[in-house]
Amino acid sequence: MERESAVGGYAPTVADRVLGLGGRQWLVVAACVAAGYLLLSTVALAGLWTNLHRAPTNAELQQAANVEVAGRWESWTAGQIFPDRLPYEVVGEGEYARRVGMDSRTDCTGTVDQAIVPILARHGCRAVLRATYLDQLEGIVVTVGVVAFPDEQSAYQARKELAGDPTSLRALPLPGTAAARFTDPARQDGSAERAGPYIVLTTAGQTDGRPATTVRKGREGIFDVAPQLAHAIGVPLAQRALPDCKAKEWTC
Numbered sequence: 001m002e003r004e005s006a007v008g009g010y011a012p013t014v015a016d017r018v019l020g021l022g023g024r025q026w027l028v029v030a031a032c033v034a035a036g037y038l039l040l041s042t043v044a045l046a047g048l049w050t051n052l053h054r055a056p057t058n059a060e061l062q063q064a065a066n067v068e069v070a071g072r073w074e075s076w077t078a079g080q081i082f083p084d085r086l087p088y089e090v091v092g093e094g095e096y097a098r099r100v101g102m103d104s105r106t107d108c109t110g111t112v113d114q115a116i117v118p119i120l121a122r123h124g125c126r127a128v129l130r131a132t133y134l135d136q137l138e139g140i141v142v143t144v145g146v147v148a149f150p151d152e153q154s155a156y157q158a159r160k161e162l163a164g165d166p167t168s169l170r171a172l173p174l175p176g177t178a179a180a181r182f183t184d185p186a187r188q189d190g191s192a193e194r195a196g197p198y199i200v201l202t203t204a205g206q207t208d209g210r211p212a213t214t215v216r217k218g219r220e221g222i223f224d225v226a227p228q229l230a231h232a233i234g235v236p237l238a239q240r241a242l243p244d245c246k247a248k249e250w251t252c
Contacts, residue, residue, distance in 0.1 A: 065240040065241060066151065066152070066197075066240070068240075068241070069196050069197060069237075069238060069239075069240055070148075070149075070150060070151060070196075070197040072237060073126065073127055073129060073146065073148040073198070074127075076237075078102055078129075078131075081129060081131075081146060081233065081237060082099055082102055082129075082131035082144065082233065083099065083232075083233075084098070084099050085097065085098055085099070086099075086133065086228075086229050086232045086233070087228075087232060088135075088224075088225045088228040088229060088232070089228065090221075090224070090225070095135070095136040096136055097133040097134060097135050097136065097142065097225060097229055098133060098134050098136075099131055099132070099133050100132050100133065100134055100174050100177045100178070100179050101131065101132055101172070101174035101177065101179070102129075102130065102131040102132075103129070103130035103131070103172050105128075105130075106127040106128060106129055107127070107128065108120050108121065108125035108126070108127065108128050108147070110170075111128040111130055111145060111169070111170055112128060112145070112147075112168060112169055112170060112201070113167050113168060113169075113170060115167070115168075116162060116168050119158055119161045119162060120147060120158060122158075123149055123154040123155070123157050123158040124149055124150045124154050125147060125148070125149060125158075126148040126149065126150065127147075127148045128145050128146070128147050128148075129145065129146040129148070130143055130144065130145045130146075130169070130170075130172045131143070131144055131172070132144075132171075132172045132173075132174055132179045132182070133229055134177075134178055134179060134207070135225050138178045138207060139206060139207055140204060140205075140206060140207070140222065140223065140225055141178070141179045141182040141204065141205055141206070141207050142202055142203070142204045142223075142225060142226045142229055143169060143170075143171050143172040143182070143202065143203050143204075144200065144201070144202050144226075144229055144230060144233055145169040145200070145201040145202070145203075146198055146199075146200055146201075146233065146234075146237065147198060147199040147200075147201060148197065148198055149197045149198065149199070150197065151197050152196055152197050154197065155194050155195075155196065155197050155198060155199055156194060158199060159192060159194040159199050162192050162199065162201075163192075165190055166187040166188055166189050166190035166203050166204070166212070167184075167187060167190070167203075168190055168192065168201050168203070169190060169201040169202065169203045170184055170203070171183055171184050171186065171187055171203055171205065178207050179207060180209075181207065181208060181209025182205050182206075182207065182209060183209065185211045185212065185213070186205040186206065186209045186210060186211060186212065187203045187204070187205050187212055188204060188205045188206070188212045188215060188223065189203070189204045189205070189222075189223035189226060190202055190203040190204065190226070191226050191227040191230055193227065193230045193231060193234055194234075195233075195234030195235065195237055195238035196234075196237070196238030196240070197238070198234060198237055198238060200230040200231075200233055200234040200237075201230070202226040202227060202229065202230045203226075204223040204225070204226040
């Protein structure tokens, strides 16, 4: 559109003055810009749709498996983490330890000795789960503690700083059972084993509750059951299962 000037002829409109384009030409430019935005939006939506419907990469599956393992201390039942019976060997003979009870506390402070509380806190301890087992002859009592960390690296760094001595994990005596006398002073042996994002601690003693300070010479191998129980608990707890997108229990 043009308008007549005061001196005759026509004066250019605003559209005429910008880049020398006329009104119709600007309509063409606007249509092209709109088409460009529509094309970009279409490409972006297509990319989003493809990303949402593609199969997960191996790296994504690995990451999902790591997250699932690190959350087992919350998602698994107490019985899954601490089975009723655990196998162990003594002089080549297979025997079973019996679980006599579990702790309701899961904090990272009252379940372990104060000497290692800063170590666990520094590496992001989430919880400490405890259960007490008796060997088959009910002469040896073992408290097992599962220390949960955010990831494998945190557990690895914490394990390097732990001595694994018998005073790392506090004993869990259970009134009314053969483990009733197993208190902290009765701790004679202990172990520490990393299992993925977990550290499995044990502390062991005798069911008569004799203080460790009164034991002059222990029998060799008497507490070998303790690290075996830790291993039996740690292996399945840390076993990764990659998501199976074809199985109904997985959502990919």
